[in-house]
Amino acid sequence: MYNSFQGDNFMNTDQNIGPTAEQVLYANILNKGMLIGLGLLLVTFAIYISGILPPYVPVEKLSDYWQLNVHDYLEQLGIPCGWGWLHLLGYGDYLDFIGIAVLAGVSIVCYISIIPAFLKAGDTIYVVLVVLEVIVLVAAATGLIAGGHH
Amino acid sequence: MRRFLLSRAVILTSTVLLLAGTVFASGTVEGVGEAVAASSGGGHAWWFWPVVLFFVTFVMGIIAVLGGVGGGVLFVPIVSGFFPFHLDFVRGAGLLVALAGALAAGPGLLRSGLASLRLAIPVGLIASTCAIFGAMIGLALPTNVVQLCLGCTILGICLLMLTAKKSTVPDVPEADKLSSILKIYGVYREESTGETINWKIHRTPLGLLLFIGIGIMAGMFGLGAGWANVPVLNLLMGAPLKISVATSKFLLSITDTSAAWIYLNQGCVIPMMVAPSLVGIMLGSFVGVRVLKVVKPTFIRWMVIGILAFAGIKALLKGLGIG
Numbered sequence: 001m002y003n004s005f006q007g008d009n010f011m012n013t014d015q016n017i018g019p020t021a022e023q024v025l026y027a028n029i030l031n032k033g034m035l036i037g038l039g040l041l042l043v044t045f046a047i048y049i050s051g052i053l054p055p056y057v058p059v060e061k062l063s064d065y066w067q068l069n070v071h072d073y074l075e076q077l078g079i080p081c082g083w084g085w086l087h088l089l090g091y092g093d094y095l096d097f098i099g100i101a102v103l104a105g106v107s108i109v110c111y112i113s114i115i116p117a118f119l120k121a122g123d124t125i126y127v128v129l130v131v132l133e134v135i136v137l138v139a140a141a142t143g144l145i146a147g148g149h150h
Numbered sequence: 151m152r153r154f155l156l157s158r159a160v161i162l163t164s165t166v167l168l169l170a171g172t173v174f175a176s177g178t179v180e181g182v183g184e185a186v187a188a189s190s191g192g193g194h195a196w197w198f199w200p201v202v203l204f205f206v207t208f209v210m211g212i213i214a215v216l217g218g219v220g221g222g223v224l225f226v227p228i229v230s231g232f233f234p235f236h237l238d239f240v241r242g243a244g245l246l247v248a249l250a251g252a253l254a255a256g257p258g259l260l261r262s263g264l265a266s267l268r269l270a271i272p273v274g275l276i277a278s279t280c281a282i283f284g285a286m287i288g289l290a291l292p293t294n295v296v297q298l299c300l301g302c303t304i305l306g307i308c309l310l311m312l313t314a315k316k317s318t319v320p321d322v323p324e325a326d327k328l329s330s331i332l333k334i335y336g337v338y339r340e341e342s343t344g345e346t347i348n349w350k351i352h353r354t355p356l357g358l359l360l361f362i363g364i365g366i367m368a369g370m371f372g373l374g375a376g377w378a379n380v381p382v383l384n385l386l387m388g389a390p391l392k393i394s395v396a397t398s399k400f401l402l403s404i405t406d407t408s409a410a411w412i413y414l415n416q417g418c419v420i421p422m423m424v425a426p427s428l429v430g431i432m433l434g435s436f437v438g439v440r441v442l443k444v445v446k447p448t449f450i451r452w453m454v455i456g457i458l459a460f461a462g463i464k465a466l467l468k469g470l471g472i473g
């Protein structure tokens with residue numbers, strides 16, 4: 001049903017209408033990851049606003065801080081940068097970060113999953129491009145590349 | 151007829167709600183003045199702004215679908231211009247809004263074969279790398295400078311929307327060497343005509359070069375970059391319009407991922423802003439898609455341009471310390 005770019009054998013014919021096998025694989029993982037991430041975000045947000053878990057920043061105080069720039073916001077509230085939020089998962093507001101991290105991380109998983117398909121097809125250029133993309137996204141996610149504050 | 155009237159009613163209500171929401175938000179912020187600036191809740195209950203944000207993003211979701219723009223491009227200028235949130239958090243939320251929209255649409259677009267993974271991979275590598283640098287620049291620059299640049303960019307987008315043409319199936323006499331090496335070509339069936347369309351692209355090096363700028367702007371302002379992706383893919387590189395639109399939407403899931411991580415790692419994410427915005431814009435998009443099936447609202451495009459121009463001027467004035 002699906003095509004695959006097999007080296008130089010790919011031709012534009014009617015038989016090639018439709019997505020490639022790696023494209024479908026990517027789509028399936030993206031779909032699952034998106035649903036999981038969104039579901040987690042909604043559930044954790046419900047936990048947050050229902051007060052089941054106490055928030056790190058009290059909701060009634062939040063409006064005093066969201067007008068500050070991020071540097072002052074973090075400094076005044078003593079919030080850690082990077083993956084420091086993992087230590088705050090016991091708080092309702094930081095529990096939400098799980099869903100956000102899944103949404104922001106699903107593309108990395110998708111990219112990794114299509115590497116074998118490109119390897120099998122002998123598509124060296126795309127293997128290199130996909131590996132480079134994974135490196136870029138992982139570097140951004142891990143905080144190896146970080147922005148400066150005002 | 152009934153459905154037509156219903157869709158018109160939804161569009162009209164959306165417009166009124168969005169305008170009312172932004173003017174209300176603006177009026178509350180400016181009206182309460184310094185007191186609001188000092189304790190930006192403006193005397194409201196803690197849930198006030200998140201609820202207003204939910205309704206405004208819901209309407210944004212409807213209008214974004216009808217106007218053929220991404221949610222991010224409406225979100226950042228409107229929310230930064232008329233809500234009490236700092237631009238740092240608005241950009242973080244804007245990126246996540248654009249990312250969630252792209253993630254939701256991506257699987258369907260890839261499975262239908264309209265989004266091309268082979269086209270998106272090289273373009274995405276450049277755009278996502280540059281989006282990281284854009285995010286770093288945006289977070290390092292003073293807020294008023296970013297706000298000023300954002301205003302100029304939004305007004306530039308209005309100009310682009312007013313002047314840019316579209317080509318359903320651009321004439322590409324010959325694929326260039328780079329796109330041939332990368333095997334960026336494909337076939338799709340145009341459902342409206344039943345025609346099978348073989349497509350290829352040209353001017354790939356120049357197109358890739360332009361994605362450096364697109365990536366930087368996406369990261370710097372937290373905007374989705376569909377407004378820039380589509381003209382480059384369609385008009386410059388010669389991809390058919392449907393392939394360009396679908397690939398652009400999917401591409402945002404890659405570009406915005408890298409920038410979103412920078413904002414997330416820098417602490418620019420407040421769940422109380424992100425969750426209502428995501429839910430609002432997604433619910434609005436569902437309604438927008440239903441309305442879109444019934445009516446072809448060309449005037450919505452003019453309305454979007456008007457709203458963007460208004461928000462762009464507001465951002466410009468804020469950047470200059472006037473607004």
